[in-house]
Amino acid sequence: MTLKKLTLPELLKNSCSKFSKNLSLNFVASGKKTYQDLYNEVVSIANHLLHLGVKKGDKVAILSANMPNWGITQFAIANIGAIAVPILPGFCSTELQNILEHAEVKVIFVSRLLAKCLEGVKTPFLEHKILINNFATMPEGCYQPEDLDKLVPDINLNNTTPLPEVSIEEEDIASIIYTSGTTGFSKGVVLTHKNLVWDARQCRTIQPVDETYRFLSILPMAHTYENTLGLLLPLMFGAQVYYLDRVPTPKLLVPAMQKIRPTVVLSVPLIIEKIYKSQVLPKFTSSKLMSKLYRFAPARKLFNRLAGKKLMETFGGELKFFGIGGSKLDGTVEQFLREAKFPYAIGYGLTETAPMAAGSNPSQTFLQGVGPVMEGVQIKINDPDKSGQGEIWIKGPNVMKGYYKRPELTAETFTEDGWFKTGDLGSFDKKNRLAIRGRIKTMILGASGENIYPEEIESIINNFRFVNESLVVENSGKLVAMVHFNMEELEKQYQKLKDQAGNYKEKINDYIEEQKQELRDYVNARVNNFSKLQLVLVQHEPFEKTPTHKIKRFLYCK
Structure with a gap:
C-alpha cells in the first residue's frame, strides 16, 4: 500500500478510490455500506463539524459503543485537521469530567446508552453534543434513552461539498487517548497520524490482509488495539468490518459468527479464557474417568484437537487470525489452543506505541511468548539480569509524541536518546523472539x-x-x-x-x-x-x- 502521506485522510481517500464498491463498515444484522458510501458520510460529518466552528487542532471526543458511525466520525474529525479524543466506555463520571476538561473537548459524539454518563458533566469548553447512532443534535438535558429515541436526525449525510484545503501532515496530532491504567491514573497519550497509519500498515508484515477478509469487531474501538488493527488496517486494504448492534454476549456472538464467517477476530485473554473454562474444560472433567484421561498427555491432545474443530465451527469455520493482546494469556489455555490447532496469535504493544511493537501470526506462536519484533520497530532489553531479563525499551515511527500537557511525565518516560521505557519486563530467546514476564510496578x-x-x-x-x-x-x-x-x-x-x-x-x-x-x-x-x-x-x-x-x-x- 503506497500512500503519498501517512495520514488518516490520505488512507481514507486512497482506499475509497481503490475499493469504492467493496463493503466497508456495517452491522452484522443489517447494512450494505460501501467504501464510496463511507467516504460520502465522512465528508458530510466533516462539513457539519466545520459548520459548528471546529477547526484544525480542536478536540472532538467519541464516547460510543462499537458501530460503523464510530469510524465515520473518527475520519471526519481527521479530515478537517481536528484531534479525536476516543473515550473508553467504562470510565466513571469523574474520570469523564476530567478527560473532557483536560483535553479541552469542544464537541462530543456519544452513543444512546452512554449518553447518561454526560449528565452533570460540565466544562467551559464543551459546546455541542451529538448522538452518534443517527447523527442527531442533542439538546441540553437530553440524556435518557427514551428521550434520545425521539430525536430526529438533523445532520445532512448527503452534504458532499468538497472540504476546504487543510494542511494535514504526518507529525500532526491525530488523537489523544486516555489510558485506563491499572495504577489508577489516566494519561493522555498523544498519537500522530504517522504513528497510527504506519503501525496499521506494518501489521500487515505479520499477517496478510486483503479484500477477502472479514473482521468482526468486539473490543472497544476507543482502545488503540481495536482501532489500529480492527479499523485502520482492514480499511487500508479493502476488507470488511462488522459490528454487533448490542453488547457482544455469547448468545449474540455465535449467530453473528455463523452469519459473517469472520476471518479475523481481535480479543483479550479474558474472552478465550472464559470460553475454555466454561465450555471446554467442563466436558473433559465431567467424571473421574474423563478427568483422569484428560491428565494423560496423548488423550488430552486428542480431546483438545476435537474441541478445536468444534470451536472453529462455532467461529464460522473460516477464521484465519484470532489475535490476543492486552495482557498475558494463561499458560494452560494457550496449551489448549496450540493442541487444538486454533489459529490464535499473540501481539505485544501499548497505547503509547499505537499499539503493535511485536507479535506473531498463527504459524509463529510459541508457548508463553510473543514473537518477533515488528519490522521497522526497535526493541531492546535494558540492563538485563543473568537470565537476560530487563525492562523493555522501544523506538520506532509508532512511538507516541508524549503525554498531553505532561512534559515532566514525558521526560521521565523517554531516555535522552529517544527510547520509550515501557515499564514491562521481558527477554529475548535464542531465536530473537520476545517474551513478557510482567510489569515492573507489580x-x-x-x-x-x-x-x-x-x-x-x-x-x-x-x-x-x-x-x-x-x-x-x-x-x-x-x-x-x-x-x-x-x-x-x-x-x-x-x-x-x-x-x-x-x-x-x-x-x-x-x-x-x-x-x-x-x-x-x-x-x-x-x-x-x-x-x-x-x-x-x-x-x-x-x-x-x-x-x-x-x-x-x-x-x-x-
Missing part, C-alpha cells in the same frame, strides 16, 4: 531480595477449580492471594457431595475453607520457595476492572 520484592512476579502465580491460581479470577499482593511481609471463586459452581459441588454422602457434616463455609487450603497447597507445589502463598482470602465481589478488563491493582495493593 513486581514484589521478597524477604531476601528475590523478584516475585504476581502475574505468574495468578496464572496458576486461575487454573484451580472454581476460581474465576485472582490477585496476588504483599501484605505485612506475607504473600497473599485474593481469590474470587465461582460460588455457584462451588455450591453445586458442595450439594453434590452432601447428597452423595447422606450424612455430610461439613457446612458450606467449612467446605470453602477446605477449598482455600487445597488451593494454597496446589499453588505452593507449583512455585519456587520464595513465591509460596502464606494466605488465601476470599474476594466476595468481582474485582473492579478498567474498561479494557484489567484488574485495578492499585485498589487492592495497599
